[in-house]
Amino acid sequence: MLAHSCLSDQDAMSDLLPKDDGSNAVVHCEIESCSQRELVPFICEACGKMFCVKHKQKEVHGCSKLLTATDQARADRQAGLEASSKLDRAPLEAVSRPLYKTTEPPSSAKLKNDRARVTAAKLTFMKAKMSAKPAGRGASSLPSDNRFILRLAPATGLSCSTVDSPISLYFGKKWPLGKLLDYGQEYFGIKSSPGQSLGLMIIEDEIMPNLPAEMRFLELSRTLNEYACEGRVTEGCLLHIVIR
Template sequence: MAELPGLGKHCNFEQCKQLDFLPFACDGCGNTFCSDHRTKDAHSCSQHLLSSSGCEYTGARGYTCSLSDCGNRELTEIICEKCQLSFCLSHRHAQDHSCSKLMEETANTVSKTAEHVHQIIASKPAVVKKSRMSAKSSKTAAKVALMKMKLHAKGDTGCPETERVYLRIYPPCQCKKDPQPMFFSKTWSVGRAVDSVAGRLGIQNNNNVQSAKKLRLFSSEDGTILRTDCAIETLVKEELIFSGSSVILEYVENNSEKLDDISVYKIS
């Protein structure tokens, strides 16, 4: 076949050099290339590499969730409208990151209700025994306390967040220890929770000694016992306790069913 001079151009890529009748001109280095090497990456365009190496990205590389134990990042900043901090998608709602502003608002609302209740109680004759609050009132109080507990509660870190039940534990009077917020798996029995609390507080647990006094958990509202063989999940379903409730840990005789005087624990 006869040569057709002047038609097409040879590819400027060193390892190619093939004649191409429809060459492509690079707008970076100005050379011509075949269809296989027309892109800047394909022919290692000198101007493209020069401009890329001299331009280092210095912008934001994502927004880290403000929740201390999270660490997730989002490309877009998600600001909580209450506390004005940035969070990931999982913790963007105020209740998901235990928002301090939400806690204050809820506490203020509850405190006004509590103040009104105290005024009503003060106007009535004092009663010796503390009666159980309504389930609705107990649940509301527990919800407020729960947000505070989540910030400091201790427990088995292997327990999934969805299974956790938070309780404020009032230790036995003789221990002289402050109340401690803790969390437990809802699948645990009360007996297992008692053993866990005793271990974390470093207090003596003789529940396996027949002649010794036993460690038991009691309701902080009326002093009734929370039976050791009962699952925590069952107590929550029956509204005997809620996640955020306070309970009392005390040494009692094996046949004890109720604490006679819960005022000595100064439940707040």
């Protein structure tokens, strides 16, 4: 037998619960539309209200203090932001490095441009090579190792009867350029005025970039082979027939 008559927790709860018929302690569910009664109530740990076994879950009885997954994620994010705002970031910033470079170094950009130019030059040359025609009857009998492929066009302003320019052709490496000028003048139907002098000029493009102005005019007495050895012309380059 106990030495004192202290009420147990169950006895204390029983005294607080309403009586149904004077013999059994029952609890009405907090849900108004529910008529279920329980001898042992289910108390929500969040809102503190009593519910039957059917409505004991927070989601079922619509607990006013229920946090959804979105609410919980938002609360966690806010707590993280508040915590990070209080951190001393100076040591971290002192040793951190950006994962991605915001600006491309000039050397890298130049390298990409150079590669693009080289690729474009190769494509231009291949197109010229595939469509090249002999520059006159003598050129058709030239061996392949003695042919020089180039593109030829009349300059703007010249009176021509042929408009399909530039044309791709092959010319003898050791032939004087005056012979090429004669062929181009005949092919394009260029009519020169009395006292007008025509010449050949290299046009700057992807094949011949950054060409100084003083090196663009070619001497008609020299050969393509001579200019190629000096690096002043390259196969596939574009020449214009111009007024000198």
